[in-house]
Amino acid sequence: MITIWDANVELKIDDRFHVVRSAREAVAFLKNNWPEDKSASYAKARKVCLDAANGVVTGAEARAAFEAAAKEAGILR
Secondary structure: OEEEEEEEEEEEOOOOOEEEEEHHHHHHHHHHOOOOOOOOHHHHHHHHHHHHHHOOOOOHHHHHHOOOOOOOHHHEE
């Protein structure tokens, strides 16, 4: 089941804006659009978002992990 987050996560990379609305979108963004520098928070976000996409953890947990990784990477808008 795909669940949309209560609030979107807005990101900015190289003057381009991106909106992520769910754990599945977050997984795709982490895989395809994340900056080269990948930290431990990136790895945690990827795992938690995959777990949420598979119904193992809540969307709120995935959103929090994704936001934390984006903030650390300096791309959270």
